[in-house]
Amino acid sequence: MDETDFIRYTGTKAIRSETGVIDVKGRIRWNGRSLFAKLLLGFLVVIFISFAFNLLAYHFFYGQMRGQLIRSGTMGLSKTVDGYEKQLRQLDDLLTRYYFDNAVAALKKGSIDSDFPIVNDLAEEFKTIAGHYNLDLENVFIYFKNEGFVIDKNGFARTDDMFGKYYASREYGPAFWEKQFAEDFHLRAFPVAEFKRFRYDAAGPDGGRYFPVIVKSRIGSQFYAGALVDADRMFSGLAQTSGHAFTILGADGAPFYRTGAAGDALPKLPAGSSFVRHADSYYFYQTGPVSGLTYVSIVPYSSIAAQLSKLNALLLTLFAISVLVSVVISVLLSARFKHPVQRIVEALRQMNPAIRHRSSIAEFNVISESLEHMFRSIRRKDSLLQKYGYLDKIKSVPPIDTEAQPPAGADRPFHFVMMHIHYTREDGLAGGGDAARAANVLECVNAEWSRAFPDSVTMPIEKDRLLTIVFSDTDVSGTVAGMLDSFKAAFDRDKALYRLTIACEPRLWQPSEFTAAYESAAEMMRRRRLNDETQVIATPGAPGPIAVWTPDEERGFAAHLEAGSEAQLLALLRGAMQRLARCDAAAWQYRQFAGDLLSKLLMALMAHRIDTSLLAGARAPSPYDEIESFVSAEQYESFFERVARQAAALIREKREARDPIVDFVVRFIETHYGEDIYQDLIADRLNISTGYLRNYFKEKTGQNLSDYLNEYRIGKAKQMLEGTEDKIQDIAAKVGYQNANSFTRMFRRLTGVTPGEYRRECLVNSTE
Structure with a gap:
């Protein structure tokens, strides 16, 4: 019976519903072609098939239980x-x-x-x-x-x-x-x-x-x-x-x-x-x-059978309940499903997010909200594309997409402000990631700049750097400087959480100078000094290079480290710190020197096959991470003394931990280095073969026996060149080289200079 027949038969106006046809008095007449009837019939068929299948599976499972137990036990x-x-x-x-x-x-x-x-x-x-x-x-x-x-x-x-x-x-x-x-x-x-x-x-x-x-x-x-x-x-x-x-x-x-x-x-x-x-x-x-x-x-077997019987009874009970509940839910879902689907189709057809219908069906609500979010996302897209356009212009990257262009008002003079945020370890322990913290700082900074300069643009360019472009036809550097001072006062209250560096050259840049402004601000960041306060840097240019060590001090450091001489290492490090202080070094120059020093120590430990993790201890996850937290020269000096003492002690322990064969060889070389020493002679003294001695010494020390002998002799020669006025050929004979040319070649190979050049360098350094 269709709607026309229904009206003709009852004489009343009828309306369509999910369940078929409903008259004005609320009576429901079954319509087998409606969506409700088809859904309900489908649900009931699925329930019946599921019930029959589970009933058969239950009987089969119960009959196979004993056989499965036997097979499982035999296989196990x-x-x-x-x-x-x-x-x-x-x-x-x-x-x-x-x-x-x-x-x-x-x-x-x-x-x-x-x-x-x-x-x-x-x-x-x-x-x-x-x-x-x-x-x-x-x-x-x-x-x-x-x-x-x-x-x-x-x-x-x-x-x-x-x-x-x-x-x-x-x-x-x-x-x-x-x-x-x-x-x-x-x-x-x-x-x-x-x-x-x-x-x-x-x-x-x-x-x-x-x-x-x-x-x-x-x-x-x-x-x-x-x-x-x-x-x-x-x-x-x-x-x-x-x-x-x-x-x-x-x-x-x-x-x-x-x-x-x-x-x-x-x-x-x-x-x-x-x-x-x-x-x-x-x-x-x-x-x-x-x-x-x-x-x-x-x-x-008895406990397993009892548990399975209880489980089967529970499963049957739950299945009966599930069948009853499934029938009830099938009726309700069938009745409530058709109308929300019609509303969704209508909204999609008109592409109108205003067609909303609050429903108990979560998916429909999600689709309705997604339609609204779609238009909001389109509006946000324009803003993001403009920021991408600024980044491309700053870094001189040709835009790929014509939509990724700065707005028309961007071709104006501007002031350029760059902020670098260094998060401290205390902030990391407080919880939260760098991305969340950077978002909070960005929101605060953007609000202040937008309030003072509505046309300004503030955006992140790296995970720890923010960039603000203040557009103005006139020079407003005084106003910008005042805002930077207020930023300094505000952020200094949270210096336990992060350190802020602000670079802003007090000049008005032209529209064609975006890249130059960015490069200048990046160089100015390197002028930060050692302290834990917010610093506003207005002087353009990066600090000049500092020669912390002379080549002779570099060689001396390597030699003292190799010998495990703690006092000499500390003396060289204190001299380097004094030189950095006299030159008024910037914070990045301290970090650069600390990184170079740490690399030298780690390379020396690896050369001696020493575990480099022993250098860190329990103070920090990594020495490089520890360097990033320093804000004073005293912290660097304390760090240098600690790692130098540790490295010297580890190398000294490694060199001293020798077995009897290596000790005999070392003592024999220290006693007879001025004589003709042959490996066969040392092997005869130990009553072992020459090949065995050569391989054994290499395995225990990581160094060839001949290389060790030459390094020891050249070390003694350096002491004689520094402390005596003997002729070079006499020194060569005293350290076991009968041929002065052979001595000179070996000295140059190990030190990079000839014996005469080495003596002159020592004299020049002593007069200074």
Whole structure:
């Protein structure tokens, strides 16, 4: 029945609605072609299909629960067993190769007293294996029967000490380990036991639960390789399920390892089956092909079944409620959906945001508000494009878009003001990002300039810089200066939060000088002095360069740093600070010198392979960040003294931390540097080969032996050139160079000047 038929039939005026046709008395007649009817029918079909599907899924899930539990338990145990067996195979391969190792063979034939380098190499290798191999190892060792000693990751130990003190166990005493030489096997893992390890640096013994693994070979019948495996750590890394009991049985059926609430007596496994149900639990069995161990995983069934039953009951209840609620919501949504859609379509057709209809449908309200925001965004776009036009004009960038142009009134004389905001660490600790803080400052500054000069433009050009352009046909530098003074008074009250630098040259710039004004203000920023106040800079130009150090002081600093001479370093730094003070250096010149100095210190530490993070300590995340917060020469001087002392101490400790071989070489060179020194001679004194000495010295010091000898000799020669009047050829002979030309070439290579030039520079500096 359409609307005409309805009016003809009732004799009353009718109106259309979401549910069909409604007469003036409010009676509703069903219209199967309406949007309401189609939506409601669609909802009901979806609800019915969902109900039928979930009902079938419930029955299927309940029937598959037991089978899934068995498959999950079998698969989890299989993965655990594969993990155990794989690690035992890896351990077998790892320990077997020591029967073919030349170092072990040489150690068998030699004496432990003379083969300590081999012992140390093996100990380091065992330590690497125990620490980095993914085998959950506590220790790796080789037991030599005839010699009666053991080599493990800690080095050399007698058998009684190894298994009676360091790794003591009631089940595995020294007699057990010696007995294994008489047993016939290749690889055997023994049950887990408690090991106590007595340490001299602790109040009492510590230890853990380990199981021994021994690998033997007829090739090495006088020794065997073994390992102690951390049983609990191995299980935690390989177990596929947590909270279930787990047991490992040996080949003889005796308990090997046990965790969780596993009983002493396990049920017998039926023939041809891999699991058995006993006492409301499932017991899954599997035997390892490598170790012969039997792995048993115990999964409780009763608690899982009870929880699933409760879950199923809850799901059915919730599903019934959801069906009822879905039907009610379907009716309501169908009735309320058609009219908002019609309003949205009408608004889009007319592109008129005034067509608003407040609705309970959030998406419709969002679309209506978005139409209003669209027009506001178009208006804001013009303002942003104008600011982009100013930036392009300031930095001489040709505009790509014709819309990104300054307004017509921009071709007028102007005053140029640049502000740099440096946020302090206290402001960072107060919370909030730099972007939010910069927005607050921009809003405040823009409001003041707009109030005094309505045609002015204030905008950010970088994350910490603001730019204000004051357009005026006449020179208003006095008014601008007064406003800058008021800015200084206002911002000085918040100097604990940030430091403000304002650059404004008191002149009226012409429209063609946008780029020149920007470059001039950027240079003026470098004139800021060391203090924590707001500074207004009106003098154009950047400060002149300052030669803080002479080339000789640069070389002296490097030499004193290399020697770890703290007093000389501090004297040079104090002189540099005095020179900066005499030259009335700007803040950026202090920062530049501090950055250069910090780079020299870090490069020196890296050359000595010292961790550079030790230079920062706990004072700041980075020394470079710390420099940015300084506002006085005293802070820089304190910082220089601290980092110089730290760097000198670290280098000095690095140079002093030498072993006996390096100490012997250094003392021999210091004592005989004036004689003919050959590497073969030093190697003979140490009873080692020349190649071994050369490689060892390079590894321990990071420097070739010949380079160290030449640097030491040239250092002594520099002292003689400074403190004596001896001839250069005599000095060359005294420091071990029989040929004066060879001495001169080496001196120039290491210092950059000849011996004569070096002596003249020293004389000139002393007269100054």
